[in-house]
Amino acid sequence: MKQQSIDVNALKVQFPLIERLQNEQYVFWVNPKKTTEKQIFEQVSMEMVRDAEKRLQRFSSYIMEVFPLTKFSNGLIESDVIEIPSMKKLIEGRRGFDIPGKLMLKCDHSLPIAGSIKARGGIYEVLSHAEKLAIHAGLLTEQDDYAKINSKAFKDFFSNYKIAVGSTGNLGLSIGIISAQLGFQVTVHMSVEAKEWKKELLREKGVEVIEYASDYSVAVTQGRLLAEQDANCHFIDDENSLDLFLGYAVAALRLENQLRELKIKVDEEHPLFVYLPCGVGGGPGGVAYGIKQIYGEHVHIFFGEPFASPCMLLGMMTGLHDEISVHDIGLSNQTEADGLAVGRPSKFAGTIMESIISGCYTVDDSFLYRSLKGMYEQENIFMEPSAHAGVYGPIELMMQGVDYLQQNQLQNKMDQATHLIWSTGGDLVPRELRQQYLQSDI
Template sequence: MKKINGKTITQWIQTHPIIETIIHTEETLWLNPKYQTFESVIKNISLTLDDVIEAEERLNRFAPFLMTVFPETKPSSGIIESPIVEIPSMKKALEQFYNKKLGGDLLLKCDHLLPISGSIKARGGIYEVLKHAEGIALDSGMLTIQDDYSILAQPCFKELFSQYSIAVGSTGNLGLSIGIMSAKLGFNVFVHMSADAKTWKKDLIRKKGVTVIEYNFDYSLAVAEGRKQAEADNNMHFVDDENSTDLFLGYAVAALRLKKQLDELGVNVNEKKPLVVHLPCGVGGGPGGVAFGLKLIFKNNVHIYFVEPTHSPAMLLGLVTELHDKVSVQDFGIDNITEADGLAVGRPSGFVGKLLEELISGVYTVEDQHLYKLLSLLVDIENIYLEPSAVAGFPGMMKLENDKTASQHPTHIVWATGGNMLPDSVHQENYEKGKSYL
């Protein structure tokens, strides 16, 4: 009889009955029994708000460079940020779709519109590459912190960076962000792509001069191979989506900016009107960093929910079993096959799971057909095109109806994690698939 950490699957189900629903790949909602107040948890976490502010300052230093090499960042003065929009029509459509009244307001955080690589990965991924480049340039004596960083676009810096390499394992969007930014700076870049990575993503980064290495296995192998490659080369930096503090802090900067955006919209966040944020989750780095940043800013007045596909509930199983990265969905006989390619991860980040295990409010899962229906609905109602994984947060309002936040008047934020870089033909195909399910 197969055992997972000394227990059979039957024994796991006896102690955690929700595991049976997860194994049957049914949609499920798990409310975190270990959830604690922000004040009691933060004492045991070494990362602080100062670390996030330092990351934001570094991104600000790079703004002149980004404006120089990516003209699309000029309107935002070289800051990689996305709008947040009110979508009341979509809320009405969801009420009809689910045939129930949904409490609270609904906002969409449009990370699919992030400049350069059109997904949430433009935050952490690009930040880590820029931090690495800054370190090399400062060590070389060719750059000082006081300089105007637009000088980094000069050929002498490209020549400097060409002596170094960057590697990453990815299901798609992180590879895009790392690949585009690293190649622009002049690094040699290797992106190790899992079997579920979409062909158009692989083609796009190859066009940018990136070496793409493909595997017929899932994300975990792509990461392991990338790590192995970097260990054999002293001049190669590995971007570790599972364990990187730099990636995590790059994502966390989103919270500082979201606070300003909500102030501008006149959205008050308090005990009676909390924020409820729905974050699609793959390995956990992106949503984890954003969640941590939001907790630093809004403390107990923000409730974070991660969302995963029913066939890739990696973070959910890691948290329920408390095994984190010591367990995979395959251990429980789940296939990790989903159309939500950015979320097709079988083993979660232990770093993120352990850091947030008392700070996130819960996790829920959504099945692929449901994602396609919501994708088409969003196009029909708001004319907004996302990729399947980016609509994962929309069912949250309905799923949390009976939760403690439902008695208040929360502001729900659905984090739209990607989709802007999809070719029109793929958008159309996704839309038609959703219409056929509807």
């Protein structure tokens, strides 16, 4: 990560939206570099994504044994896609305008094991690393039934190795839970934004938690430095990891099957809009990559970020990616959306997203809480505050996206559109904290 002096005044002349970001106002940024063509990247391919899906399939018998809740999905870590008509009516009533088309929810707040979207990338990278170690040691072949990994011999073997990660919360949870289950020594470097209950849950699982008084970037940097000093330690790098990205991208293959089963068309006359909460960018980036490779010009993907932490919007809009931080433009990076409290984006994800996503938007913390209550009251679904950054997407599109819809000849197709909000976390939130969220007056 490069550090350089940022001339904010010069940037504001070139990118006037920066002033709105500085004033913590709603911003809807349309990506001028998005293309309609499917892109080929040096770093990642759909062949690699399909290989990741096969790896997860190999581990399914092991996952079923150690996490019985996954038996209903045959050991796959997957969530439902559902329609949320009551929430749609509530939004339309509050806003005074219709959201044409269907409003759907991808329920990653209830993903098995870790209860968040991070169960996709985080668990995948740990499993991938474990497989490589075991195969190299002659303990495992790809033809084996991976249920054999659930044994003292494998736990003893993995106990010789370490896993480390820097996290605001959910990634640390997913990696800590699966790594401890396998037998690894695990260290999670937690930034100041991390919720106390997440730290406590990790410690209960036998994970070492190192706390920082600084933000996400510092926790990642320190974790990376410490891991580099130990040859047996594998550092899971949320800012640059290909394995994390691939684990998230597998979601697109599953989504394609789910939409087909629900008889939801995605084509020229039936556009798909996807709204993803965004922190450092790896999770939404992986999902977006996979979906775009499958649906091409017929999908329109937007990332949602809190007022105080619009790092991906800032990095992509200026083209500076990880060379600029929200602190450089005077923002605090302090938000109730802990999973999105990231000041500096992933360059790895951001550069891939340049030709893929349609844009980014910002959302106020107060909306996250209003939406949290509304979703619970209308649909009996609990999602943590971060997840509700996705809910604001279709609202923002209807209010500020008129030009985008016109430029893409979408106005006359919106009645046949599908709006998919990608929920990201919530199932593991303790009951007492849920009540605090639901009663909050923020």
